[in-house]
Amino acid sequence: MLYLHIPFCHRICPYCSFYKHTPGQTSIGRFIDALVTESAARIASSGQVPRTIYLGGGTPSMLSPAHLTKLFQGLKESIDFTQLDDVTMEANPATFDEKKAALFTELGVTRTSLGIQSFAPHVLKTLGREHTPEEASASVDMLRRTGMRSINIDLMFSIPGQSLEDWKQTLQTAVSLEPQHISAYNLTYEEDTAFFESLRKGEMSQNEDHDADHFHLADELLTQAGFDHYETSNYAQPDHHSTHNQGYWSGEDYLGLGPSAVSTVGMVRHKNIPDTAHYVSQIESIGNAIHESETIDEEAWRLERIALGLRTKEGIPLTLLDSEGKRRALTLAEEGLAEMTETSLILVQRGRALVDPIAAELV
Secondary structure (H helix, E strand, C coil), X not given: CEEEEECECXXXXXXXXCCCECCCCCCHHHHHHHHHHHHXXXXXXHCCCCCEEEEEECCXXXXXXXXXXXXXXXXXXXXXXXXCCEEEEEECHHHCCHHHHHHHHHHCCCEEEEEEECCCHHHHHHHCCCXXXXXXXXHHXXXXXXXXXXXXXXXXXXXXXXXXXXXXXXXHHHHHXXXXXXXXXXXXXXXXXXXXXXXXXXXXXXXXXXXXHHHHHHHXXXXXXXXXXXXXXXXECCCCCCXXXXXXXXXXXXXXXXXXXXXXXXXXXXXXXXXXXXXXXXXXXXXCCEEEEEEXXXXXXXXXXXXXXXXXXXXXXXXHCCHHHHHHXXXXXXXXXXXECCCEEEECCHHHHCHHHHHHHXX
């Protein structure tokens, strides 16, 4: 699996903790050259052939047609796109028109993930989004007309000022647009964001019961609409699961390219320098931008597999649990929060909304 981090955004959303910035004085052309160079070098040194590509950010769709074309042409020099399971690109509805949407498909993008978040105008304003509900709906139609194989709509709940009715209407609007995939994320307050600072000052608050009501409403409405709730925050129509994200959850190796991107190959994890200018200069001078490296021991790997596997509808193998963890798993089953088979533990019903605290208990 290959992840490419595109750090550029027109504006900075107050809830986002990913490494990102406005273009400023950064040469996007030099950045694209560096990303292509890093891709060829890291794929060659890893000895692995990617089966998926994911362009995240930041806002990959804000790249100009010329820069997108340059990037994909460069990637195709070292990657056979005909052998890929999917090529996903994150997109902001305000950053493309019909012509640019068609270019996505022409370049080889097979799956577009739209950062819509909400269809309520006041909620979009709170989130600092630059698109309107109408533009969001139009972006789905544009992509569909280009023949895009799979369209995902990213949504967010438990946003300050968002009522349960707001959330219901957003879900209903998303379903009416007939995407193949919907992601429904609980807002989290991450350090180094404006929202976290507001939470710290008491200007915003969190409520677990409020979160659970929104979670269960999404589960109810989306599964009734025919979506498979295959991971805590992800729902898909048949044959439209995100194979790239499933690779993360199952513990596959992956290469992360671009500033701040993380890679895990074997039991070694690397992180690139979280600075675009320094990233470009390092690629140009020494061919890589690795900033930190660590070897993952067996216990750390086990804990990650529990935390990520519990999020999926397949659950986790019981072999990941120690004796105390298995006793707790039995209690979870008795409480109706999980199901136990001879080989697996799978969270169900209320347990799916409590995945993080349950994972903490089991480890």
